[in-house]
Amino acid sequence: MAFLEVKNLHVEVEDKKILNGLTLSVEKGQVAAIMGPNGSGKSTLAYVLAGKDNYRVTEGDVLLDGESILGMAPDERSAKGMFLAFQYPVEVPGVATMTFLRTALNAQRKTRGQDELSTPEFMKLVRDTAGHLGISQDMLRRAVNVGFSGGEKKRNEILQMAVLQPRLAVLDETDSGLDIDALKIVADGVNRLRSPDRSMVVITHYQRLLNYIVPDVVHVLANGRVAKSGGKELALELEANGYAQFQGEAA
Amino acid sequence: MKTDTRAMKTPAEQALSAAFAAARSGLPGKGPLVALREDAFRRFDAAGLPHRRIEEWKYTDLRALMREARPLAEPAKAKGVVPGLSGVEASRIAIVNGRYEPDWSDFKAGDPGITLTELFAFAAERTSYRLGDVPGKDDTAFWLNTAFMTGGIVVRVKKGVSIEKPVHLAHVFASTTAAAMYPRCVVIVEAGASLTLIESFDGPDGIDYQVNSAIELVIGEGASVDHIKIGRDGDAALRVSTLGATVDAKAKYRDFAFTTGGAVVRNQTFVRFVHEGTEASVSGATLIRNRQHVDNTLLIEHAAGGCTSRERFRSVLDDESHGIFQGKIVVEPHAQKTDAKMASHALLLSDEAEADNKPELEIFADDVQCGHGATAGALDSALKFYLMSRGIPDKQAEALLIQAFIGAAIEEIAHEGVREALMQESVEWLDARA
Numbered sequence: 144m145a146f147l148e149v150k151n152l153h154v155e156v157e158d159k160k161i162l163n164g165l166t167l168s169v170e171k172g173q174v175a176a177i178m179g180p181n182g183s184g185k186s187t188l189a190y191v192l193a194g195k196d197n198y199r200v201t202e203g204d205v206l207l208d209g210e211s212i213l214g215m216a217p218d219e220r221s222a223k224g225m226f227l228a229f230q231y232p233v234e235v236p237g238v239a240t241m242t243f244l245r246t247a248l249n250a251q252r253k254t255r256g257q258d259e260l261s262t263p264e265f266m267k268l269v270r271d272t273a274g275h276l277g278i279s280q281d282m283l284r285r286a287v288n289v290g291f292s293g294g295e296k297k298r299n300e301i302l303q304m305a306v307l308q309p310r311l312a313v314l315d316e317t318d319s320g321l322d323i324d325a326l327k328i329v330a331d332g333v334n335r336l337r338s339p340d341r342s343m344v345v346i347t348h349y350q351r352l353l354n355y356i357v358p359d360v361v362h363v364l365a366n367g368r369v370a371k372s373g374g375k376e377l378a379l380e381l382e383a384n385g386y387a388q389f390q391g392e393a394a
Numbered sequence: 395m396k397t398d399t400r401a402m403k404t405p406a407e408q409a410l411s412a413a414f415a416a417a418r419s420g421l422p423g424k425g426p427l428v429a430l431r432e433d434a435f436r437r438f439d440a441a442g443l444p445h446r447r448i449e450e451w452k453y454t455d456l457r458a459l460m461r462e463a464r465p466l467a468e469p470a471k472a473k474g475v476v477p478g479l480s481g482v483e484a485s486r487i488a489i490v491n492g493r494y495e496p497d498w499s500d501f502k503a504g505d506p507g508i509t510l511t512e513l514f515a516f517a518a519e520r521t522s523y524r525l526g527d528v529p530g531k532d533d534t535a536f537w538l539n540t541a542f543m544t545g546g547i548v549v550r551v552k553k554g555v556s557i558e559k560p561v562h563l564a565h566v567f568a569s570t571t572a573a574a575m576y577p578r579c580v581v582i583v584e585a586g587a588s589l590t591l592i593e594s595f596d597g598p599d600g601i602d603y604q605v606n607s608a609i610e611l612v613i614g615e616g617a618s619v620d621h622i623k624i625g626r627d628g629d630a631a632l633r634v635s636t637l638g639a640t641v642d643a644k645a646k647y648r649d650f651a652f653t654t655g656g657a658v659v660r661n662q663t664f665v666r667f668v669h670e671g672t673e674a675s676v677s678g679a680t681l682i683r684n685r686q687h688v689d690n691t692l693l694i695e696h697a698a699g700g701c702t703s704r705e706r707f708r709s710v711l712d713d714e715s716h717g718i719f720q721g722k723i724v725v726e727p728h729a730q731k732t733d734a735k736m737a738s739h740a741l742l743l744s745d746e747a748e749a750d751n752k753p754e755l756e757i758f759a760d761d762v763q764c765g766h767g768a769t770a771g772a773l774d775s776a777l778k779f780y781l782m783s784r785g786i787p788d789k790q791a792e793a794l795l796i797q798a799f800i801g802a803a804i805e806e807i808a809h810e811g812v813r814e815a816l817m818q819e820s821v822e823w824l825d826a827r828a
Contacts, residue, residue, distance in 0.1 A: 193783050196775065221785035233780045237798025243784070246794065251785035286798075303784060 144209055146171040146342045147192075147311055152203035154184075154191055154367075161187040163367035164203070169311070172339040176353055176378060177346045179364030180386040185346045186230060188364070189315040192344075193227040194220050207311065221247075222254035224310030228300040228317050235287035240299065243287045244269060244306050251307065272305040276332050294325035301332035312336070313344045318352035330355030350382040365389035407442050409463035414541055417466055422514045422545065430526060434540035444534045453718040453750050454660050454689040456535075460632060464604045466542065467491035467573035473498055476564045477596045479624065480818060482811040484562035484592055491568055492575030493545035498566075507555030507587070513578055516548040525580070528610045528638030529695065530664030535634045539608040543578040549591075553584040553614070560590040560809065565607060567597030567631070574604040585614035585642070590809050594624040595633060595655070602630040602657070611639035611647075615669070618646040622812050624819075627656035629684070634660045643669030643698075650807050651678035652816050653688050654823055660689045667729075670700040679803040679816070680709035680717055681823045689718035696729040699759070705736040708803035710796055711747035712827065722754040725762050732762040740770040741799050743792075743827075793824045 145168035154162035161184045169175045179185050191198045192205065194217035204211050212220050235243065249259045260268070273283060276298045288296050297317055304312055314333065318326055333356050337343070345356055353361075353375065361377040362369045363386075370389045371377065403411070414435050421431065443460060444451035470490045476498055478486060487510065488498035494512050501510060517525055526540050551557055563579055583589050597603055605627070613619050627633050633656050641647050651661045663676055680688045694703050709717040719738040740749030751768035773795055781791035800820050807813040 193779075195779055195783075216788065217779060217782035218785050218787045218791075221783055225783075227783055229780070233774075233776050235777055235780065235795075235798070237801050238794055243781075243794075246790070247781075247784035247786050250787060250790060254785065254787075307784065 145169055146208055147344070148206040149188075150204045150206070152191070152205065153201045154187055155199045155201055156187065156197060161367055162191070165364075165368045167362060167369055169342045169344060171342055173360065174337065174343045174345060174356065174358045176358035176361045176375075177344060177364055178348070178350075178361060178378060178381060180390060181348070183364040184367040185364055186315055189227055189313050189346055192313055193217055193225060218250065219254070221307070222251045226304050226307055226309030226312045228304060228312065228314040230316040230319060232288050232296040232300055234289045236289050238287050240283045240285060240287050241269065244303065247303070248306055268306055269302075272302055275335065276302055277328055278302055293320040294322070297321060297325070297329050298332070301329055305332065305336060310340065311342045311344070313346065315346045316348065317345070318347055318349065326352065327355060350378045353378045363389060404443065404457055406457075406460045406463040410538070411439060413463060413466060417542070421542070423517060426521070427514070427517055427525070431541050434526075434537040438534055438537040438541060441534050450533075450691065450720070452752075453716075453720070454658070454687070456634075459658050459687070460604070464572045464574040464602075466544065467567070467569055467575045467603070469493055470495065470568045474566070474568050476566055477594065477626070478564070479562070479592060479594065479812065479815045482560065482592070482815050484560040486562045486564055487547055487549075489546055489563060489565045489577045489579070491566075491573070492543075492577040494547045505557070507552050508557055508561070509550045511548045511550075513543070513546040513548055513580070516580070523580070526610070528640060528664070529666040529693070530636050530638035530662065533636060533662065533664070535606060535660070535662070536608055536636045536638070539576050539578060539606045539636065542574075542576040542606070543608070544576050546577045546579040548580040549582070551583045551587040551589050554586040556588045557590075560592050560812070562592040562594065565593070565595045565605070567601075567603045567605065567628070569603070570601070572602050572604075574606065577607045578609070580610045580612070582612045583614055583617045583619050586616045587614065588618035590620045590622070590812070592622050592624065592812065594626065595635070596626050597628040597631050599628040600630055601628055602632065603628065605631065605633035605635070607633070608636045608638070611637065613639060613641045613645045613647055615642040616644045617642070620648045620808050621650070622807060622809070623649075623651045623661065624816070625651070625653035625655050625659055625661070627659065629655070629657060631656045632658045635662070637661075637663045639663075639665045641665060641667050641672050641674060644671040647672065647674040648806065648808060649674075649676045651690060652804075652819070653678070653680045654682065654819065656686065656688070658687045660691065663690075663692045665692070666695040667698050667701040667703070669698045672698075672701040674702070675704040675706070675806060677704070677706040677803060677806045678708075679800050679820070680707070681800065681820060682709070682715040682717060683712040683827070684715060685713070686715045687718075688716075689720070691718070691720040692722065694721070694723045694734065696723070696725045696732045696734065699728060699730040699732060701729070702733040703735075706803060706806060707738045708800055709740045709749065710743065710800055711740060711749055712743040714744070714746040716748045716750075718750045719768070720752040720754075721766070722756065723764060725755075725757045725759050725764065727758040729759050730761045732759060732764065734762070734764045736766040738768045739799075741796065742770060742772050743796075789828045793828065796824055797821065
């Protein structure tokens with residue numbers, strides 16, 4: 144069975160139907176790219192997977208490792224291995240990045256019945272990863288994302304992912320707002336986390352990111368469902384021909 | 395035509411009149427002090443308890459909230475424990491049931507830079523000091539304190555002396571039946587001297603005791619004073635505390651009010667800058683629940699130019715609690731180059747909680763920088779989702795955000811130990827919520 148199974152998912156936001164019977168499987172260790180035009184439901188899918196409020200599932204199911212997660216709170220999903228890298232990471236004034244990382248990691252471990260990580264182990268984990276991502280000690284001391292540039296915020300998302308070691312990482316337009324150098328750093332960080340035990344869903348509007356994070360499969364979303372699936376060459380085809388071919392197919 | 399708008403006396407007002415008539419001859423102090431009390435009571439009696447039609451008391455209607463007036467608290471009989479502040483080493487001065495209790499205190503005399511004198515002993519020996527002649531002297535609750543004041547302490551820090559160890563005025567209600575206490579303290583910090591002054595209010599839960607306290611602060615030229623007031627009263631207590639501060643040229647004054655206790659609490663702070671170049675901040679943090687009512691009211695008078703003031707308050711309101719902030723900044727006509735900014739933020743944790751923010755600016759000078767801001771709202775759901783998506787459970791995510799919110803106020807406190815102690819008290823308040 145696939146690690147993530149989205150089955151015939153119908154979702155409404157403020158009485159507007161966004162997802163219309165979306166079905167999708169992501170295998171263990173697979174990197175799946177989700178592409179699609181604006182408004183096709185990409186970000187909605189990301190939020191529904193993470194468990195954000197106000198997204199009403201009217202039909203269908205989402206299974207993570209064979210278990211339905213729709214009734215779970217965001218923190219329970221997280222403890223089960225779900226991670227969402229936000230398109231727009233929020234600023235959390237007054238909560239130091241280090242404190243935040245540590246609180247999150249230990250909360251997850253507690254939920255899973257594991258012991259807290261010791262301070263030296265934790266410090267080493269954060270320092271090593273932060274170094275790769277070009278995140279300074281100063282940034283780690285500062286409040287989460289407060290005063291960070293767009294690129295720093297995205298790097299901080301990848302740092303969190305590296306520390307929390309999820310089994311499923313959903314990256315929502317992680318490339319948006321990044322220049323080419325920042326994109327390379329972020330993609331490197333993601334590639335370092337590729338593993339046979341970790342699935343990834345990489346949501347993007349543009350093919351560019353997929354030059355750096357090469358997917359195993361590409362799914363095209365249109366009108367709230369998967370319109371086409373294929374190998375990584377599908378992304379290049381979209382780059383050449385655009386999304387127009389999918390736009391007309393109304394639900 | 396003169397109309398008497400004064401309503402009939404409430405039972406509490408009648409009880410106060412009777413109490414004053416009974417106590418007047420026995421209250422401490424001689425000569426001018428007797429006249430001072432009589433005059434104060436006459437004024438109070440004419441005005442009555444402040445109520446909602448008096449703008450300054452709009453949200454704290456004492457006539458309605460103070461159903462009965464408690465009898466004057468007797469001096470404490472047995473020696474008891476004075477609650478401190480965790481991890482903070484301070485010279486503790488106990489004011490128990492409204493009277494200075496040397497036996498309960500642990501102030502070590504010997505520092506020649508600081509003197510302690512019992513209030514009435516001080517009034518007798520230093521007749522040049524005009525007791526009660528401070529900003530706030532026209533307030534009704536202050537008159538009531540003057541009429542009934544039973545004791546207190548006078549702290550003097552001599553010119554140019556830096557007192558490293560904080561001085562802690564610990565007010566304790568130590569009776570087992572409801573009563574009222576009226577402490578009055580005076581703190582004089584002479585030119586160039588510095589002092590960290592902690593004031594705390596503690597008392598048992600379940601007893602509806604009443605506190606009407608007043609403190610006079612006289613801050614000399616170039617002096618530096620940090621005043622931290624901690625309200626941990628019992629859950630049925632009613633407390634009104636008045637602070638009147640006169641701040642001289644180039645002084646630094648930081649005032650912080652931290653309130654978690656009491657059923658009804660009113661902190662009123664009157665500050666007047668009389669010479670140029672003063673820097674002051676008046677700030678506070680309130681964490682309340684159930685049906686607690688806490689009112690922080692300030693009047694900051696810029697009577698001299700070139701002074702900077704910052705007023706920053708934050709409150710966390712749970713259940714059916716009611717938090718009030720009223721801040722008024724007055725800039726007098728000649729007080730040019732005044733820089734005054736005021737902000738009040740309330741975090742509402744329940745639909746039934748209520749926050750009232752009333753910032754006011756009265757500016758009579760034309761070359762000033764003044765501003766104010768006020769917000770009231772629930773926890774940011776986007777922030778909470780972000781934290782929860784990282785595995786932090788609901789209540790813990792809320793606690794982290796509330797702690798960050800209140801921490802932004804507590805950061806104002808210069809003394810590290812006090813800052814940490816109050817952060818810890820906030821965490822304990824949050825733990826009790828979960």
